[in-house]
Amino acid sequence: MPGKLQKKAADPVIAEDLADFKVGVDNVIFSVDTEQNRLLVLLVMRPESPFIGAWSLPGTLVRCGESLEDAAYRVLSEKIRVNNLYLEQLYTFGDPHRDPREAASAFGVRYLSVSYFALVRFADAELIADGVSGIAWYPLSRVPKLAFDHNQILTYGCQRLRNKLEYSPVAFDVLPEQFTLGDLYQLYMTVLGEDFSDYSNFRTRLLKLGFLQDTGHKTSRGAGRPASLYRFDPEAFEALKDKPMVFI
CATH class of the missing domain: 1.10.10.10 (Winged helix-like DNA-binding domain superfamily/Winged helix DNA-binding domain)
Incomplete structure (x- = not known):
């Protein structure tokens, strides 16, 4: 019929076009040094490729049979000892080529990051250096260029923290x-x-x-x-x- 829009048929899904995903979790762990009035984020130095020797957010790939939240808590337990902990899911980052391992994969593997946001009390937190070349609290104003897209994840986490101060009692956790x-x-x-x-x-x-x-x-x-x-x-x-x- 003249003038009527024709609905375009959807392209068929081809198996070869479907991505094979690996899922990781990256934790944005904040604390506030109330004595020196500094907002801090926990960073670790990567001991392996890609980005060996670069600073990054604490993260891991999710294991078989492991939930996302369990993976996030596993990372926390491997990097920090703390009595009180506030943790919530932040955002999923999945831009193509966010991880250089994608280019090296012969099978089109994509790497997603499900990020988590944590807030801990600075005086109670004990850092664990096992399995990493370095671990440190960094003042937000001095954070270096991070591995992967972790600067973007950190920026998103900072905004979430500021927003939560407006409607939740999260400040009293620290x-x-x-x-x-x-x-x-x-x-x-x-x-x-x-x-x-x-x-x-x-x-x-x-x-x-x-x-x-x-x-x-x-x-x-x-x-x-x-x-x-x-x-x-x-x-x-x-x-x-x-x-x-x-x-x-």
């Missing part, structure tokens, strides 16, 4: 059980930048939300007057968990 409002404010400035909010506005809005419990104790630091110590109240936060944090 603070001690009792903290001052100044400690909390400094953590937010370290992650979000110094211009996100002034302290007075931050303090006023935060206390109105009602999920911080005054312990009745104070701490003295330097010549200033003692500061009140607070703790996070997860039950009080329940009513706010689906709302943006208005003090950001």
Whole structure:
């Protein structure tokens, strides 16, 4: 019929065109050095090709019969010892040629990376150097060129961390059980930048939300007057968990 769009038949799927995938996990493990006010990411030096000797995110290929989450936790357990750990899936990276092993494969193997995002308490974290040439916390401002597309994965992880501060209590995973409002404010400035909010506005809005419990104790630091110590109240936060944090 004239003028009517003709639906184009889909090209048939040819077996030779289907990619054979290997799946890996790469972990973006963050921590905050609250004493020096630095946002840190854990990097390891690759002991083998490709990118031998280059810094990368901790990662591994998924084993037969192993879930993605189990692989992510396996990598964590091989690189770091920590009591409290926040972990969630971040994103899947699968651009062609993201891994040079694809070009060397005679069978068209593709390499996917399912990335995970973790946040650990700096004071409690013990690094494990087994099986790697080097392992270190890097300040975000000093991260070098990483292997594969790990700089891109890290950038995505940083954005996720900043977004989570707006609607979740993830900040309290890296603070001690009792903290001052100044400690909390400094953590937010370290992650979000110094211009996100002034302290007075931050303090006023935060206390109105009602999920911080005054312990009745104070701490003295330097010549200033003692500061009140607070703790996070997860039950009080329940009513706010689906709302943006208005003090950001």
